[in-house]
Amino acid sequence: MLQTRQEPIADDRKILVIEDSRTFSLALRQFLEAETGLPVTTCGSLKDLSELIVAAPGAYAIAVVDLNLPDAPRGEALDWTVTHGIPSVVFTATFDLATRGRIMEREVIDYVLKDNELALPNLVGTVKRALDNRNTRILVVDDTRTTRKVLARMLAIQQYAVVEAGSGQEALAMLDANPDIQLVVSDYYMPDMDGFELARRIRRLHPKVRLLGISSSTDRKTSAGFLKAGAHDFVSRPFVLEELQCRIASNVETLAQLKQLQDLAARDFLTGLFNRRHFFENGRRLVDEARAMGVPVSIAILDIDHFKRLNDRHGHDGGDKALMAVARSLSASAERGFNLLARFGGEEFAILFPGADLDEAVRLCDGIRETIARESQALGDEALALTVSLGVAEIGPDDELDASLNRADRALYSAKQKGRNRVDTAAA
Template sequence: MPDDRQILVIEDSRTFSLALRQLLQAETGLPVTTCASLKEVSDLIVAAPGAYAIAVVDLNLPDAPRGEALDWTVTHGIPSVVFTATFDLATRGRIMEREVIDYVLKDNEFALPNIVGTVKRALNNRNTRILVVDDTRTTRKVLARMLSIQQYAVVEAGSGQEALAMLESNPDIQLVVSDYYMPDMDGFELARRIRRRHPNVRVLGISSSTDRQTSAGFLKAGAHDFVSRPFVLEELQCRIASNVEVLDQLRQLQDLAARDFLTGLFNRRHFFARGRQLVGEARDMDLPVSIAILDIDHFKRLNDRYGHDGGDQALTAVARTLSIMAERGFNLLARIGGEEFAIIFPGADLAEAERLCEGIRTALAGAPLTIEGEILPLTVSIGVASIGPGDALEAALGLADQALYTAKQDGRDKVRTAAA
């Protein structure tokens, strides 16, 4: 769920504050409130408790030279990123003991982008669920707390078997942080089982063992990274952030591979891969499922007259309307061919799917296309079929295609259903 709260920037340099505000608003889309003193901070927080999703805090202000502004944000439960122009071990200690998300040094040209990147990561971390596995409760709780401060959604398991059960019941877990020593199975075995059953989940091993082969053992077993205890907190943060970033990049690549370049809709390959899963899930819940295939009327004629640019305009216009009308609930919409689109309607019987398709047809017919100053009708023909308990997706799509042929034979701009 998107966060509609604000970002609070506490900085006494007007130039730096203004630049940071503009960058944060542009990069996060969230409104940014700025203030320059401890008094302003306290007044804002008291006046609007719960209004701030995250705070960016200058450690040293003229009226708060020892991090008092940071104390205010942390005490009031606002996740905080610190930036400071001076840094030494004593300063680091003052910052880290306050349980902040991270700190950024304000001493080079990368300070602004580093702050913005840290804030974006923290906001995105809320969408990342991490499983912490350790049989020692105290150690597990300490690590879980560290990750929660980073804004990750954290769940815990006290054994390898419990971890595997949690992965089965929580498919949104993306990263597992596992200790090596556990009574039922060691971290190596857990990593192996996770790689076999959950190949998209990343594993980070942790151990206090002085045996340098432990890290190699984790990596050979399928873990993606390893950190030795006692670890430096910043190292752990960076390694986890790096693994989460890899997950984000992989998701982006997978999404690109599943999308049609022109329309942005899912492509044919994804339609059949996900469609079979969707039909199976609907059957497991004893729900009806229907499928529709639609074709832009006289598309070849339009393409011949106005060229590929005109054809592309028609395709993108239809895709926009379909996205509004058909991408609801669990429906699966895709462009499966040149001017052909397909929709799976889980939970809709044939009559309901026909009604939905009639709404799509009407909406498209009421939105003509303008090319080179000429207003052109843009209509579609649609065929609809139900997917029975024993029907394969491809067979049902074939029935819908037959109904589509009937719609064209009947004059186009029609919805027709396949005979039961």
Template structure:
């Protein structure tokens, strides 16, 4: 198959879904508890109803209004899962909640292509159900690459994943998979068959591990040779699933790998943040800054850097103690976050009372203008500390980054400009000329 275009992949990425959640449950007490849990955990509005009649009226009255449905399998006027048939027929992704369960019931549920089912058989049923709904909603932010040279087989697997609400991209060969991974860094998980004409699953796994170490890989195969699973894992895969699939096993293994990705992202985010101000830290600034500057250069755009220091911070810290100093840092950081964080800028706390801002797309004149606005806004906001109203001020040094200049060299020149601002009386912005 032909690789999807960049535009096509970008268009498939969902934004925030503001639709509601529909709960069909005949127990009023349980419906109220579930609504409260779901609204608290998802932030989405929850509509409840207790019968197939009410369900049909809601769906007809507001088609397309619901992002997901939670359906009790057995209702007084729908004892054989007719409510489930309604939600599925109207294209609403559905989680089934049932107290009645056996193999026949399981088959009846799963053949309707539901997201999952949760049993009403223990005290953890309610949190399990809420967790399942949250995972399904979160899955829409996860893009999975399915690699298989057999179109029919690939489509079946892609359909399974789509039911789970994942965004699925397909590749018909190892080479196509690698090209898609290179072009689209938001592909986070690969599910790959072993048998392919251009390279087998082991070779693909090794290449992915070398070039995309943060991507997780699940190998799949219909081979009866048990060494196939070991071969995948030795080659760098994180998991293995044998065909023919047990659907629940496939769901659980993929969900487990997605959860691991989420936990790793959280750890990386924590490692990149300053513990006090929650701004990015010095390490993150120097890890990400050079790439951002290079991106600007390739686009023919300028880039500038500002180094900011809180005036008389040592005296403030000595006078009001470390708690007072922390409040000063927090106040300045909140203002900086409001004024300079996000967009094309990179903001970080790079020292005790020092902050750095990388302005992508701003030449020296624009960076000076932006820095002057920041200085004025910080000076305008007073801080009440120890019964005393303090007027906080900052000094800022600014420079434009040269065409082939390293980020640390530019930061050094910004530091010189900052020193000039302090020597000139503080509470001002000074510039250092761009080095030729």
């Protein structure tokens, strides 16, 4: 399908903070709203909490719960949030093994201790991770249904999106059908193939997916077997719940860091748009997908008019501001649907329009040109009106992307020769 990226899951709900210290509650509210973008509702007692939940059931995406309140000294506030289905993070100054047991048996996301100066940022980080976990799909593979359900439930409490498979073959089929699966948690013993073989196949067929092996085997070589087969981590059964949670969170964090690095490598540093390399790597795929679906596809080259004159007059800083202004306008008007937008270098940008024939692409480009011409960019004390020229070509059934790009470039040259601030088309 013609989709270049997965959009994050939107949530219009609130964060609920239950904390009796007004000073700490205010600081936490400001920190959470700044870091998550979600509104925060605060209360300082079990009475206020019960009234809020009854008045607006389903309004809260996550709760931060102080374990000990004046009218709820034994974690009664946590009972309220958990009973009403609100994912909860516990924040407590009182902690021992008995308290830990009471917290964990209530199926909370995590607990954070009020024991050092990093407590507040640690708490906010825990909330952010839990919210982000909803964008991470994990596949649990185990042929024993009860064991599989227990593990899936633990992951669901952590807010991950969870799917399940009862065999190796079913797991591979799930991976083929769900390309958004990012992590596989697999048992070793399965009837059709063991965890080693599944790890090898995943590594070969789905190299971007991470795998964590689990086994109750007493053979200490099992962990080495998983890792040598391609797994990224291993946990022995019976596992300590918090250890498993930490290992999964660590692998998810690694995935996020890899994605960030890949995104940085694909982006132009100045404008934040995709770069020339990303355009070619993904443009050919989009063209092939459009052809397979039987829809047209066109390409355009855009160039800022008189850019050298602008640079000479306002310096490179002025030129950079003009480039960023055009990039912002293009992001708003061209980077939508399945379109692929990139900065090619200098003052030149490229746009791929899957689903648009030549006439439609010209109409879209003319709208882009008019939008940019209407806007002005402040350079010092001067308001500078920018204009752009565009060349457009339709990519035929047998055309290569490079050849079509060259035709669009010739059309761009023609547009400049005819006076600039216009759209011209390439001859077939």
